[in-house]
Amino acid sequence: MKxxxxxxxxxxxxxxxxxxxxxxxxxxxxxxxEPPPKPLFPDPAPVCSCESLVKVSLPNVxxxxxxIDPADGSCRVTASVTHPPxxxxxxxxxxxxxxxxNGRFRGNGGGGFSGGxxxxxxxxxAQGFAAGATDTGHEGGxxxxxxxxxxxxxxxxxxxxxxLGIHEMTVVGKALAQTFYGKAPRYSYFVGGSTGGRQGMMxxxxxxxxxxxxxxxxxxxxxxxxxxxxxxxxxxxxxxxxPMPKAKLEAATAAAVAACDALDGVRDGVLDDPNQCTYxxxxxxxxxVGEDTFTEADAEVVRRIWEGPRDPDxxxxxxxxxxxxxxxxxxxxxxxxxxxxxxxxxxxxFVYFLKQDPQWDWTTLTPAEFARLWRQSVEEFGSxxxxxxxxxxxxxxxxxxxxxxxxxxxxxxxxxxxIDYYRRVQRQMGGAEGTAQFARLFLVPGVDHGFRGAGxxxxxxxxxxxxxxxxxxxxxxLIAELKDSSGKVIRTRPxxxxxxxxxxxxxxxxxxxxxxxxxxxxx
Ligand SMILES: [Ca+2]
Numbered sequence: 223m224k225x226x227x228x229x230x231x232x233x234x235x236x237x238x239x240x241x242x243x244x245x246x247x248x249x250x251x252x253x254x255x256e257p258p259p260k261p262l263f264p265d266p267a268p269v270c271s272c273e274s275l276v277k278v279s280l281p282n283v284x285x286x287x288x289x290i291d292p293a294d295g296s297c298r299v300t301a302s303v304t305h306p307p308x309x310x311x312x313x314x315x316x317x318x319x320x321x322x323x324n325g326r327f328r329g330n331g332g333g334g335f336s337g338g339x340x341x342x343x344x345x346x347x348a349q350g351f352a353a354g355a356t357d358t359g360h361e362g363g364x365x366x367x368x369x370x371x372x373x374x375x376x377x378x379x380x381x382x383x384x385x386l387g388i389h390e391m392t393v394v395g396k397a398l399a400q401t402f403y404g405k406a407p408r409y410s411y412f413v414g415g416s417t418g419g420r421q422g423m424m425x426x427x428x429x430x431x432x433x434x435x436x437x438x439x440x441x442x443x444x445x446x447x448x449x450x451x452x453x454x455x456x457x458x459x460x461x462x463x464x465p466m467p468k469a470k471l472e473a474a475t476a477a478a479v480a481a482c483d484a485l486d487g488v489r490d491g492v493l494d495d496p497n498q499c500t501y502x503x504x505x506x507x508x509x510x511v512g513e514d515t516f517t518e519a520d521a522e523v524v525r526r527i528w529e530g531p532r533d534p535d536x537x538x539x540x541x542x543x544x545x546x547x548x549x550x551x552x553x554x555x556x557x558x559x560x561x562x563x564x565x566x567x568x569x570x571x572f573v574y575f576l577k578q579d580p581q582w583d584w585t586t587l588t589p590a591e592f593a594r595l596w597r598q599s600v601e602e603f604g605s606x607x608x609x610x611x612x613x614x615x616x617x618x619x620x621x622x623x624x625x626x627x628x629x630x631x632x633x634x635x636x637x638x639x640x641i642d643y644y645r646r647v648q649r650q651m652g653g654a655e656g657t658a659q660f661a662r663l664f665l666v667p668g669v670d671h672g673f674r675g676a677g678x679x680x681x682x683x684x685x686x687x688x689x690x691x692x693x694x695x696x697x698x699x700l701i702a703e704l705k706d707s708s709g710k711v712i713r714t715r716p717x718x719x720x721x722x723x724x725x726x727x728x729x730x731x732x733x734x735x736x737x738x739x740x741x742x743x744x745x
């Protein structure tokens with residue numbers, strides 16, 4: 223902990239109070255457009271010029287530039303943070319509205335190996351947020367930053383990406399907002415999906431003083447487990463010497479949906495609880511798929527993909543893709559004859575983090591070697607990037623609120639991993655009721671990693687987290703909407719906090735949320 227003063231010529235000198243200076247320890251769709259939140263301060267005008275922010279002095283921070291963005295007229299600052307003696311450089315991007323600051327700071331997350339980008343600030347700044355994003359220490363979306371020039375693991379770089387970068391961005395962003403407006407943001411929010419969702423959870427776990435509210439979508443928590451598990455569909459097809467065409471994978475998904483659709487009481491092309499579905503792909507054997515025929519070998523591949531990674535003794539390693547989920551993202555193939563096309567984040571995790579060999583040929587991988595590397599991933603990187611610590615007591619105790627949400631047809635990150643984490647949080651944090659006081663999980667049936675699909679997508683999330691933090695009103699339900707190609711809402715459904723589900727009352731349109739009620743599974 224360190225107290226310091228921010229000053230810049232042209233600005234009143236402001237004591238920032240106590241900020242945690244992070245030198246001690248060392249992907250998506252974001253929320254759809256919502257109405258801008260109400261301003262918290264009557265006169266939110268800047269007290270100094272944007273250009274003068276280049277003179278702001280913060281420990282181990284260089285302000286690289288400060289100027290007006292011609293595109294939206296906001297003040298844009300870029301800064302670099304380093305961690306001596308390491309020569310690392312975490313780039314930080316801050317956007318500050320000149321007019322209509324709503325009194326809040328918002329951190330924005332990244333996707334895949336990308337920590338985030340300056341482009342992501344445009345939406346939040348338009349809504350009146352002072353906003354920040356960071357590259358978390360490396361440019362672009364490759365995992366190659368894990369290795370230094372000598373081909374060895376670069377732990378500073380890995381830590382910057384795993385947890386330091388977002389915290390540094392937050393400290394810099396809040397300090398710049400305070401200097402620019404002459405008052406500190408009253409509330410701070412972090413919003414992200416996929417890697418951004420993981421970053422939000424990492425903040426709650428490691429830097430709980432950074433944010434009052436966190437919106438974490440389809441979070442890439444359990445990174446050390448699910449990212450290597452994302453290679454499993456390719457390992458299965460390689461092992462079976464059966465790279466399956468997309469059409470067959472789609473046929474298996476469609477057959478599972480058709481078989482299990484009605485289990486939730488409504489035949490709508492959506493599995494409200496994919497884990498209730500036990501459809502066996504053997505039922506498809508002999509079926510024509512285009513010019514092709516679904517074989518016993520195909521059925522076995524699909525069964526193993528749904529089952530998820532297992533070691534050679536059959537022991538559970540991680541969750542598989544849920545029935546109803548698109549299998550062709552992780553199970554992509556192409557070419558003639560077809561060959562496997564691994565998901566780049568999973569492949570690069572093996573190449574740069576696990577094998578540490580850019581020349582490594584993934585097609586040499588056996589199921590036994592896969593299991594060995596999966597366990598290496600857990601042991602070597604779990605404490606750095608696992609982001610699965612269920613102890614959120616520091617976040618809770620300072621009043622933090624968390625909304626987690628995850629599509630049940632997520633084709634990249636199995637929702638089961640988030641459900642498992644949330645259950646562990648419940649056990650750690652005083653049971654279901656105690657946890658619901660500050661952290662709620664909403665599962666969204668029938669939508670994928672981008673919250674698209676046959677099911678309705680969630681709405682009103684920013685409003686929900688603001689109301690919880692600022693007015694003390696916890697979200698009892700969210701409304702999900704399905705739109706047609708013209709953008710017209712054709713179906714609404716309620717979403718209730720886990721483990722509650724939306725159950726059809728039995729009368730009225732199944733396209734109207736009003737005809738669904740909150741039930742516990744099996745009720
Ligand atoms: Ca259904």
